[in-house]
Amino acid sequence: EDKVVQSPLSLVVHEGDTVTLNCSYEVTNFRSLLWYKQEKKAPTFLFMLTSSGIEKKSGRLSSILDKKELFSILNITATQTGDSAIYLCAVGEYGNKLVFGAGTILRVKS
Amino acid sequence: EAGVAQSPRYKIIEKRQSVAFWCNPISGHATLYWYQQILGQGPKLLIQFQNNGVVDDSQLPKDRFSAERLKGVDSTLKIQPAKLEDSAVYLCASSPGRYGRGDQAFFGQGTRLTVV
Numbered sequence: 001e002d003k004v005v006q007s008p009l010s011l012v013v014h015e016g017d018t019v020t021l022n023c024s025y026e027v028t029n030f031r032s033l034l035w036y037k038q039e040k041k042a043p044t045f046l047f048m049l050t051s052s053g054i055e056k057k058s059g060r061l062s063s064i065l066d067k068k069e070l071f072s073i074l075n076i077t078a079t080q081t082g083d084s085a086i087y088l089c090a091v092g093e094y095g096n097k098l099v100f101g102a103g104t105i106l107r108v109k110s
Numbered sequence: 111e112a113g114v115a116q117s118p119r120y121k122i123i124e125k126r127q128s129v130a131f132w133c134n135p136i137s138g139h140a141t142l143y144w145y146q147q148i149l150g151q152g153p154k155l156l157i158q159f160q161n162n163g164v165v166d167d168s169q170l171p172k173d174r175f176s177a178e179r180l181k182g183v184d185s186t187l188k189i190q191p192a193k194l195e196d197s198a199v200y201l202c203a204s205s206p207g208r209y210g211r212g213d214q215a216f217f218g219q220g221t222r223l224t225v226v
Contacts, residue, residue, distance in 0.1 A: 042220060043217050048214050088152055088153070095160075095166075096205055098143065100145075102151055103151075
């Protein structure tokens with residue numbers, strides 16, 4: 001059975017801290033790994049990773065994939081209260097299947 | 111570009127009643143997904159369509175849930191009869207559906223269902 005595991009399940013930090021969120025996976029036909037941010041109801045896309053070792057960056061957020069060890073990390077530097085959200089990791093498989101992890105709840109305190 | 115449209119945004123029903131949700135994907139997107147997200151959990155795939163064909167409905171409780179995507183565009187998800195444990199946010203998403211490309215999915219605002 002396909003599995004996507006995220007850790008930690010929840011995290012509380014202070015503004016300015018750096019956080020690292022983890023995602024490990026076991027799937028049959030891996031094609032991509034995606035990160036989403038969910039603030040209210042609709043998850044919004046952050047990154048899609050398909051190649052190992054190539055870091056993707058967007059402002060204070062960055063992510064990298066290790067296809068040998070089957071995991072990815074999402075880093076957020078200089079956190080702000082607006083970063084408070086649920087961060088979802090999903091694995092895309094052949095046939096456009098998308099399997100999600102349970103998410104990491106991040107709360108940034110001012 | 112218009113996003114994924116869902117309606118209604120909220121619904122409260124009594125157990126054993128029926129309910130239907132509607133989704134209009136981004137124009138031209140071949141793949142449409144329905145996910146169920148229970149509070150504190152990640153989205154769980156209920157059904158995936160490629161155009162108007164079902165690709166995966168292995169986690170759809172078929173005794174009470176049904177979904178269709180007529181003409182390969184918009185879709186409806188129905189629950190009949192509803193149970194208390196169906197209380198969740200129902201998310202619709204779509205992607206271009208280029209086979210094997212691992213495209214990102216775009217999500218609608220979701221429908222929050224409360225069964226009392």
